[in-house]
Amino acid sequence: xxxxxxxxVLVALLALVPWQAIASxxxxxxxxxxxxxxxxxxxxxxxxxNPKDVNADDFFKxxxxxxxxxxxxxxSNVTLINVMQIAGLNTLGISLARIDYAPLGQNPPHTHxxxxxxxxxxxxxxxxxxxxxxxxxNFLSKVLNKGDVFVFPVGLIHFQFNPNPxxxxxAIAALSSQNPGAITIANAVFGSKPPISDDVLAKAFQxxxxxxxxxxxxxxxxxxx
Ligand SMILES: *[C@@H]1O[C@H](CO)[C@@H](O)[C@H](O)[C@H]1NC(C)=O
Numbered sequence: 001x002x003x004x005x006x007x008x009v010l011v012a013l014l015a016l017v018p019w020q021a022i023a024s025x026x027x028x029x030x031x032x033x034x035x036x037x038x039x040x041x042x043x044x045x046x047x048x049x050n051p052k053d054v055n056a057d058d059f060f061k062x063x064x065x066x067x068x069x070x071x072x073x074x075x076s077n078v079t080l081i082n083v084m085q086i087a088g089l090n091t092l093g094i095s096l097a098r099i100d101y102a103p104l105g106q107n108p109p110h111t112h113x114x115x116x117x118x119x120x121x122x123x124x125x126x127x128x129x130x131x132x133x134x135x136x137x138n139f140l141s142k143v144l145n146k147g148d149v150f151v152f153p154v155g156l157i158h159f160q161f162n163p164n165p166x167x168x169x170x171a172i173a174a175l176s177s178q179n180p181g182a183i184t185i186a187n188a189v190f191g192s193k194p195p196i197s198d199d200v201l202a203k204a205f206q207x208x209x210x211x212x213x214x215x216x217x218x219x220x221x222x223x224x225x
Contacts, residue, residue: 024114024154024176025093034058035087045178046083046090059088065098068168071223075105075162078224083178095180101126101162101169107223108184109159115180117152117173119160121145124169130158157185182224191220 026044036049061081069077082095089095095115099107101124119128121144129141130152143163144150152158154176162169189201190212198212205212 025178028091032088033091035090061086069100071100071102071105073221074108075102076107076223089178092178093176095175095178097173099171103165106161109157110182110184111155111157112180112182115175115177116154117175119171119173120149122170124167125164126169127161127163130156187220190215
């Protein structure tokens with residue numbers, strides 16, 4: 001008797017949980033919803049085009065992901081294949097990236113607001129890590145060799161660094177969103193347009209205002225394409 005009552009209470013409580021709110025991207029309600037690039041309507045994601053007009057090219061891109069990329073000032077280049085590159089990814093909750101690292105290059109501390117990332121090393125070695133949320137801010141890190149896999153949980157600040165001074169590294173990452181988003185911490189904080197008040201940042205980072213002014217004067221190059 002008590003057991004069936006608890007069960008009913010549990011079912012009633014579960015019915016109240018907003019399931020969509022705990023998934024990264026909403027689950028599809030049809031086979032696919034290829035982006036209708038001509039639609040003027042704004043929805044969460046993109047409007048679907050008529051399934052009769054869909055063909056294999058909507059799920060394809062000649063992305064040359066086997067080819068090395070030129071790296072930027074911090075020594076990396078993220079080539080992201082998301083819904084902007086493949087219209088068929090709309091509503092499917094997944095995307096892919098090739099990341100190139102120069103010798104001693106890094107993909108600087110950043111976060112994906114909408115995706116967990118799983119990464120594998122194809123070439124070279126990577127020192128990777130992420131930091132848990134407040135108040136603990138635990139730093140979990142690892143050195144990855146070719147063939148190793150590591151996971152960066154959704155929303156957490158993470159990075160990858162190639163510790164080898166002579167050889168480049170290459171990784172492939174999958175992300176649990178059609179549009180994971182990326183916020184590079186330094187770029188967002190010191191390179192915002194217009195700049196955040198240096199009074200605010202000096203206090204937040206516990207440094208002198210001139211240090212903030214110097215940081216804000218730097219060129220914060222994007223490494224995500
Ligand atoms: C990153 O690679 C893309 C090609 O995939 C290239 O267009 C871009 O210029 C590269 N970025 C840098 C900073 O060289």
